[in-house]
Amino acid sequence: MNLGDAVGDEPQCVRENRRRLCLHLPATPRWLKQVHGNEVVQADSVADPPSADAAVTSRQGVVCAVMVADCLPILLCDRGGTRVSAVHAGWRGLCAGVIENAVGMMDVAPSELMAYLGPAIGPDAFEVGSDVYSAFVDRDPQAAIAFRSLRPGKWFADLFMLSRQRLQSAGVNAIFGGVLCTYSEPARFFSHRRDRVSGRVAALIWRSG
Numbered sequence: 787m788n789l790g791d792a793v794g795d796e797p798q799c800v801r802e803n804r805r806r807l808c809l810h811l812p813a814t815p816r817w818l819k820q821v822h823g824n825e826v827v828q829a830d831s832v833a834d835p836p837s838a839d840a841a842v843t844s845r846q847g848v849v850c851a852v853m854v855a856d857c858l859p860i861l862l863c864d865r866g867g868t869r870v871s872a873v874h875a876g877w878r879g880l881c882a883g884v885i886e887n888a889v890g891m892m893d894v895a896p897s898e899l900m901a902y903l904g905p906a907i908g909p910d911a912f913e914v915g916s917d918v919y920s921a922f923v924d925r926d927p928q929a930a931i932a933f934r935s936l937r938p939g940k941w942f943a944d945l946f947m948l949s950r951q952r953l954q955s956a957g958v959n960a961i962f963g964g965v966l967c968t969y970s971e972p973a974r975f976f977s978h979r980r981d982r983v984s985g986r987v988a989a990l991i992w993r994s995g
Contacts (some may be wrong), residue, residue, distance in 0.1 A: 788976070788985025790853050795985060807988070815851035815990060816841055820874045822857075824882040826891045839879045840888040844869040849992040855976040856968050858906035858945045859989030860885065862958075864894045870991045875949055877914070881921045885952045896957025904989045905975050908967030909934070909944035912979070918943060926951070 789807065791800045808814055816832040820839050829841035829850045841850040850872035852859050857876035863869070873888045889896050909932075916939050922929040932947040946964035953961055968975035978984040 787987075789988045790855075790986030793985060794983065811849050811990065812847040812992060812994070813849050815849040815988065816843075817851055817853075818874070820852065822874075822876045822878040824879055824884040824887050826871075826873075826884070826887045828891075839875075839884050840871060840873040840891075842869065842871040842888065842891045843993070844893075846993045846995065849990055851988050851990050853986040853988050854904070854906065854968075855978045855984045855986050856907040856912075856980075858949055859904035860888075860949060860953075861902045861904065861989060861991045862888060862892060862899055863991065864892060864898045865900065865960075866894075866898070867993060867995075869894065870993055872989055872991050875945070877918055877921075877943065877945065877948075880945070880948060880952065881925070885949065886956050889953075889956045889958060897959065899958045900960040900962070901953050901958050902962045903946055903949055903964035905966035905968050905971075905987075906945050907969045907977065907979055909942055909946065911967060911969035912943045912945060914941055914943045915939055922948060926955075 788795050816829040817835045819835040819837045821837050825838040826840040827836050827838040829843040829848050830845050852872045852874035860873040862871040871888050932944040933941040968977045969980045976984045
């Protein structure tokens with residue numbers, strides 16, 4: 787059920803998988819060309835996939851979507867159910883502020899938002915080097931608690947904790963999920979880090995009323 791059209795899969799198979807997915811949705815998802823950045827777009831006006839890593843909408847039936855295979859999908863909504871967002875948070879985008887930009891685009895008080903952290907590579911599998919460690923810790927020393935030292939120059943990074951820190955710093959305190967590891971569950975999830983050549987799953991959110 788690979789939904790990614792840029793991972794070397796047969797195009798007709800991907801089209802069929804997307805067709806099957808759409809049978810369960812109110813509309814075709816507003817796909818993004820994800821670039822591991824911090825750009826956020828209004829999903830209402832998306833036609834051709836834009837280069838962005840998050841989308842926001844307040845319109846009923848518009849489906850925001852991000853694709854992942856180890857990066858963290860974050861779904862946002864406000865308590866009143868008036869707007870939603872899907873965020874693709876790999877470490878680069880996370881460090882660059884994609885969460886903060888998405889929260890800002892929601893155009894409601896951050897305290898009114900709820901966040902769900904979907905499946906991503908877990909804290910016992912995401913090995914990183916000093917470049918990743920420094921990118922976060924140089925900006926915020928508190929980020930150091932999200933890294934566990936393995937050996938000189940190598941750490942396990944906790945994407946879930948790093949994302950919770952960023953969400954809380956942005957004023958979002960109702961945070962759920964963050965327990966499913968893509969790397970350790972091959973029967974359920976694609977994982978680029980585990981398989982190198984991997985499909986993509988989608989995280990989707992929309993207003994139903």
